[in-house]
Amino acid sequence: MAEPMRIRATMAGDVADVKVLMNHAMETGLRKDSKTGQMIPAHYITEVTASVNGTDVLNAGMSGGISKNPYLGFKVKGPKAGDKVVVNWVDNKGDKNTAEAIIG
Amino acid sequence: MNALRRNVLKSAAGAGTVAVAVAAGLLKPTLAMAGAPRTAFEAKNVGDALKGMGATAPADSKDITIKAPDIAENGAVVPVEITSGIAGTTSIAIIAEKNATPLVADFDLTGGAQGFISTRIKMGQTSLVRAVVSAGGKTYTATKEVKVTIGGCGG
Amino acid sequence: MKQQIIMKLLTGLAGLSIALGAATAHATPESDKQELIKYYTQKYPNVKIDDYVYGALAFDPDSKSQYDAIMEFPPFDSDIQKSRAMFETPFKNGKTYASCLPDGGKQIAGNYPLFDETKGKVVTLEDVINDCRVANGEEAYKYNDMKTMGLLTAYLRSLSDGMIMNIKVVGPKATAAYEDGKNTFFSRKGQLNFACASCHVQNAGNRLRSELISPAIGQAVHWPVFRGGDNLFDIQRRYEGCFKSVRAVSAPQGSTTLNNLEYFHSALSNGLPMKANVFRK
Numbered sequence: 001m002a003e004p005m006r007i008r009a010t011m012a013g014d015v016a017d018v019k020v021l022m023n024h025a026m027e028t029g030l031r032k033d034s035k036t037g038q039m040i041p042a043h044y045i046t047e048v049t050a051s052v053n054g055t056d057v058l059n060a061g062m063s064g065g066i067s068k069n070p071y072l073g074f075k076v077k078g079p080k081a082g083d084k085v086v087v088n089w090v091d092n093k094g095d096k097n098t099a100e101a102i103i104g
Numbered sequence: 105m106n107a108l109r110r111n112v113l114k115s116a117a118g119a120g121t122v123a124v125a126v127a128a129g130l131l132k133p134t135l136a137m138a139g140a141p142r143t144a145f146e147a148k149n150v151g152d153a154l155k156g157m158g159a160t161a162p163a164d165s166k167d168i169t170i171k172a173p174d175i176a177e178n179g180a181v182v183p184v185e186i187t188s189g190i191a192g193t194t195s196i197a198i199i200a201e202k203n204a205t206p207l208v209a210d211f212d213l214t215g216g217a218q219g220f221i222s223t224r225i226k227m228g229q230t231s232l233v234r235a236v237v238s239a240g241g242k243t244y245t246a247t248k249e250v251k252v253t254i255g256g257c258g259g
Numbered sequence: 260m261k262q263q264i265i266m267k268l269l270t271g272l273a274g275l276s277i278a279l280g281a282a283t284a285h286a287t288p289e290s291d292k293q294e295l296i297k298y299y300t301q302k303y304p305n306v307k308i309d310d311y312v313y314g315a316l317a318f319d320p321d322s323k324s325q326y327d328a329i330m331e332f333p334p335f336d337s338d339i340q341k342s343r344a345m346f347e348t349p350f351k352n353g354k355t356y357a358s359c360l361p362d363g364g365k366q367i368a369g370n371y372p373l374f375d376e377t378k379g380k381v382v383t384l385e386d387v388i389n390d391c392r393v394a395n396g397e398e399a400y401k402y403n404d405m406k407t408m409g410l411l412t413a414y415l416r417s418l419s420d421g422m423i424m425n426i427k428v429v430g431p432k433a434t435a436a437y438e439d440g441k442n443t444f445f446s447r448k449g450q451l452n453f454a455c456a457s458c459h460v461q462n463a464g465n466r467l468r469s470e471l472i473s474p475a476i477g478q479a480v481h482w483p484v485f486r487g488g489d490n491l492f493d494i495q496r497r498y499e500g501c502f503k504s505v506r507a508v509s510a511p512q513g514s515t516t517l518n519n520l521e522y523f524h525s526a527l528s529n530g531l532p533m534k535a536n537v538f539r540k
Contacts, residue, residue: 006336057215058211073185178487255470
């Protein structure tokens, strides 16, 4: 299946700084395979959600216009060190991935 | 602007709305089967994307900062960072105006999430990168031009 | 005779004894390097030599800022994980690469290429990998296969990130190999009739169409690179690309010509820290 995503979450002052690196080809469906001459089918993450200690903080819609191996950085005020960040994604084929990290 | 998408996903009328969208030619059947109606993401020009987002006339704002390169090193991986200084920011969307489908991503921010998003986008050619921010029920926008070249001697 | 020809062809480098070839009295790899450093720093007094490890990026803040943003959490992270798995997976006989390498492979890349007196030739880190494979009953990798040799070196070289480049050129045979590499670097080649030095010495810091040209000092420390974040290039694959760019036929990766070039080229970066792995456009 999909390789695990990496999450780095640290407190910067009173804000939790979260950085996520997802693993995904993010094919737009507009690219041609140079060897076969066929269009490479669209395959990209369509939604990403994130929560901290069970509270939803991020609900994102993505297109194939996000770069391969998507990177996402966001900040949340309120959490403390030790709180848990959970990130989920789903793609246009129904593949899913989830990962979590403790805010350091 | 994302109320439309999330309501369609959550409401029982979701299936009906999707069927209507497919019939209207706005959605390709394959994407409809994937279960996430994404009219705005399918839009092929900025106007339709904004309409699909429910943000037809966002006000220009100097409180939105777009950190993006003047000249992209590689159009496949352009780092873009949007910071919204507008109080009560509830969402940030990123549009690459000349991409085949300009709406690249949109981010609903809740539960203490700040008006800040950092990501990397694909740009097919030189164009404006546009941020659309929702705050207090209104929409705001700012742009920055990013040049994309076809590079040279990368071997 | 040879040194006069090189002088004539590379006017503009007049006064640079490194371009004159081995016959210059008192020329050593260290003096060659110092001479080039003086040449570049006179041309670009505001760029610190420490920043030359960033190549062309040291001359363009807009590019450097993109590099910094991407290097914060590089997209090729999963490739490095794959590389690590390749490196740590035992051979059929149960041994691993670490058993062939000094210190298990940690902080060694800055010593390569080195001149092997017993073999009488320059040996690269990639040669050491293949020697290890063959000694343990495995097939040697093809030097130009980025999916095997290239990918394996990505993790291995990351173990040497920060190591100071430390190429040794001792003795007449090693010196001859170094001079051969220097000759390749300063000789015009290809349909476009450029030497490596035409761009990377004479025009370092200038633009060739839209591309900013990097100086030769600091070039050899930062390999492999992931172009666009996902297209792996090791240094000899890049040499091949340069040869093609001037429309010359390149010697193959792993050949004596390219090994000697890498030997000379790496010695020019002695004293600078290795950087592996990095993003480039």
